[in-house]
Amino acid sequence: MTFSLVARCAETGMFGLAISSSSPAVAARCAYARAGVGAVASQNVTDPTLGPLALDHMASGMSxxxxxxxxxxxxxFIEYRQVLAVDKDGGTEIHSGPNSLGIWTQAQxxxxxxxxxxxxxxxxxxAVVDGFLGTSGHIGDRLIAAMRAGLAQGGEAGPLHSAGMLIVDKVAWPVAELRCDWTEGxxxxxxxxxxxxYKPQLQAYVQRALDPREAPSYGVPGDA
Incomplete structure (x- = not known):
């Protein structure tokens, strides 16, 4: 029902995740990332506790x-789960249980x-891995390129209906969390x-949180 990637930008230390599925609101259940720690995708008959659990382990010093x-x-029921992780050093690991659905596989x-x-x-x-590694620039651009590459390779067996992208940087909250919870497109x-x-405004939103006195104009009607 799903394909995804977890990734680190070696230049900036940002972590990101992108995911898509035929199921609704896939990113709400499957996408986890923590600044300075890593990113985790927990999917296939999803157990949402596994993402935070893996991040807690990496925060304690585990690879x-x-x-x-x-x-x-x-x-x-780990035999039903797929869990993907990337750590602060760029190390990666994947668990794919033997009861994963349909054609299932992994690359890292x-x-x-x-x-x-x-x-x-x-x-x-x-194809997703190659799409990420073959693209330069902001991690968000690379995540999109990777997902498009996976889609071009064939993607999921059925129609996709939801997707999400999550990016963390140096602050305690996601600097980007974009979701499409359902579409027929x-x-x-x-x-x-x-x-x-969103990309051109990302740093402005961070600055507004850290110190709104130094923030740029909000760019909305009525803003002086």
Whole structure:
């Protein structure tokens, strides 16, 4: 029902995640990231507790591989779950339980890991990884490029209806959290359009939180 990637920008230290599915509101259940720690996707018959659990392990000093090993040891019904993680050093690890749905597979490299289930073919995660590694620039641009590459490879076996992108940086909250919870169109392109609008304003929103006295104009009617 899902394909995704977790990733780190080696230049900035930002973490990001992008995900899409035939199910509604996939990012609400599956996307987790923590500044300075890592990013985790928990998917396929989803257990939303596994994302925060893996992040807690990495925050305590574990690598992505060690955190996923702990998730395998302690998670319930782990044979049904897919969990992807990237850590602060760019290490990646994936657990794909044998009861993952349909065609399921995974691919990973330094700074990026991708996995999916109910896929159109087993080449989708590698296409996602290649799309991320083959694109430069802001991590958000690279996440969009990676998801488009996975879609071009075939994506999910059925129609996609939801998508999300999550990015964390140096502050305690996500600097970007964009979601399309349901559409009959292409949710990945909906997220891409939202990102094109949001990206130029991202730093302004961070500045407004840190010190609104130094923030740029809000750009809304009535703003002096």
């Amino acid at each position: 992505a591989a060690e955190a996923i090993e702990q998730v395998r040891d302690t998670g319930k 490299g330094v700074d990026v890991a991708s996995g999916g289930n109910l896929l159109a073919n087993d080449g989708v995660p590698q 292409c949710p990945i392109e909906n997220i891409a359009t939202a990102w094109d609008v």
